[in-house]
Amino acid sequence: MRNLILSESQNGNKYVYDINQKLLRNIDDVSYHIVRLAQENQIQLGQINTLFLKTNNIVISDNELERIKSSFSKLYTNSRTDALKTEITGDIIKYYLSNFPQIVFEVTEKCNLDCKYCTYGDFYNGHDSRTNHNLNIESAKRFLKYIYDFCNSSYSTSSKNIINIGFYGGEPLIRFDFIKSITLYAKELEQENVTFQFSMTTNATLLNKHIDFLVQNNFKLLISIDGDSNNHSYRVYKNGESSFDDVYNNTLFVKNHYPDFFSNNVKLNSVLHNRNSVFEINEFGKMNFGKNPMIAEISTDGLREDRKTELLSLFKNKNEDLKQSEDYFRLFHKENLSEVPDYKEAMYFIYNLSNLIYFNYSQLFLNQNKAVKPTGTCLPFARKIFITATGKILPCENVPHKFAFGSVSKDDININFGKLAQTYNMYLSKIKGICSNCYRVANCSQCMYYLNINDEHINCYGFMNKKEFSKYLCGIITYLENNPKIFWKIINETSLS
Numbered sequence: 001m002r003n004l005i006l007s008e009s010q011n012g013n014k015y016v017y018d019i020n021q022k023l024l025r026n027i028d029d030v031s032y033h034i035v036r037l038a039q040e041n042q043i044q045l046g047q048i049n050t051l052f053l054k055t056n057n058i059v060i061s062d063n064e065l066e067r068i069k070s071s072f073s074k075l076y077t078n079s080r081t082d083a084l085k086t087e088i089t090g091d092i093i094k095y096y097l098s099n100f101p102q103i104v105f106e107v108t109e110k111c112n113l114d115c116k117y118c119t120y121g122d123f124y125n126g127h128d129s130r131t132n133h134n135l136n137i138e139s140a141k142r143f144l145k146y147i148y149d150f151c152n153s154s155y156s157t158s159s160k161n162i163i164n165i166g167f168y169g170g171e172p173l174i175r176f177d178f179i180k181s182i183t184l185y186a187k188e189l190e191q192e193n194v195t196f197q198f199s200m201t202t203n204a205t206l207l208n209k210h211i212d213f214l215v216q217n218n219f220k221l222l223i224s225i226d227g228d229s230n231n232h233s234y235r236v237y238k239n240g241e242s243s244f245d246d247v248y249n250n251t252l253f254v255k256n257h258y259p260d261f262f263s264n265n266v267k268l269n270s271v272l273h274n275r276n277s278v279f280e281i282n283e284f285g286k287m288n289f290g291k292n293p294m295i296a297e298i299s300t301d302g303l304r305e306d307r308k309t310e311l312l313s314l315f316k317n318k319n320e321d322l323k324q325s326e327d328y329f330r331l332f333h334k335e336n337l338s339e340v341p342d343y344k345e346a347m348y349f350i351y352n353l354s355n356l357i358y359f360n361y362s363q364l365f366l367n368q369n370k371a372v373k374p375t376g377t378c379l380p381f382a383r384k385i386f387i388t389a390t391g392k393i394l395p396c397e398n399v400p401h402k403f404a405f406g407s408v409s410k411d412d413i414n415i416n417f418g419k420l421a422q423t424y425n426m427y428l429s430k431i432k433g434i435c436s437n438c439y440r441v442a443n444c445s446q447c448m449y450y451l452n453i454n455d456e457h458i459n460c461y462g463f464m465n466k467k468e469f470s471k472y473l474c475g476i477i478t479y480l481e482n483n484p485k486i487f488w489k490i491i492n493e494t495s496l497s
């Protein structure tokens, strides 16, 4: 009965989950113990009789046992049937490039700050060493035109396509000339069927100088601020001075001078660490800017072994921090629900591990299972196309540079779609063996580019055996039992697309 997982919530309610049918069922104590006994003794339910149960201190009648067996007959197969799919083609990758692509330009490697926990800093490896490169404007224009042509090709299935252009650094506003030039070039290309939207992640230290242009071009801004002066004290200039006053004053300037823009286009992002808390970050955002910030943990991917301990001493777990106060946990639920880790877990469980939500009509009417592929790695370019300051093409800013999908220069663009698909398939089929034994596979968020994917034996610390999956289920079920309104919110706010 590999497909059946038993779990008990912290409220003492018992459940069985069928991983094949993605079905969670509340069961009585006796049924729970009978399935547990069958699993522990590695026998089929059909082999269990009342005598065997009696020797295990369960006394029930033959009729009752038959009723229990028949209630499980539909759930009960001896294996898991979730076949993993690993095949993509060059054309599928071109399709993603051609439909609502999101291009992010790493405008420059330079930054005027020296934030302690920066993923490009001393604690991490995986990225090329940073030597203050700037992305060439002509290379970026060439790449933009390349994507624009894809959006006008037969690979595009939309009559109204939007290309999202993001500017990223270092600190992108150090090279305002680049941002201005690319924005104006995109505007020149714009036609009725292909339009552009602009966004930027910024440390806000130079925001006051360039805000007019950003407002005129309807930029979406993500401003990094970790809370009040003390909370923000890891975000320092190169000379060690805090950036707080500049960041705070510039953000306030935008709020006061462009209130509609600030309200609609600006989000705050805060990193959680040992000098702030979820509570302090949220109160600061609310009181000063009328916004609930997005809250990220310090990244633990790609850490240097010899600096791990030091970096981890700054780390704070968001869920644990949030649960320090019951009152605050409840308040936070009301105000900033999308930032509650338990809520996100429950949402992904309902999306990916239940049959309560269908994402298209084939799933609903033809009972087609959502395709499951090993790992949580996104398909090449399905989420993002990241161009480094040196012209490497990557699936996002987090992926180690050695996995570059191609390159761009002012004279040439080099992406071999067939080879890219082949490499992607090769990696996935390599990891398929371990993923097909992992119980979280349909709800995995692990990116394969962070695993030792080139080694003969791949290790994944996120792997879940049956027992670990049962514990994971317990957390989600307990949360949903304690927050029934959240369950209905997730169900009611998801519609067929």
Ligand code: SF4
Pocket: 376, 377, 378, 383, 395, 396, 397, 398, 399, 446, 447, 448, 449
């Ligand atoms: S880290 Fe991996 S899964 Fe996440 S966005 Fe990047 S490529 Fe996709």
Ligand code: SF4
Pocket: 374, 375, 376, 434, 435, 438, 439, 440, 441, 444, 445, 446, 460, 461, 462, 463, 464
């Ligand atoms: S957690 Fe690891 S082993 Fe499990 S499905 Fe994801 S990538 Fe595979």
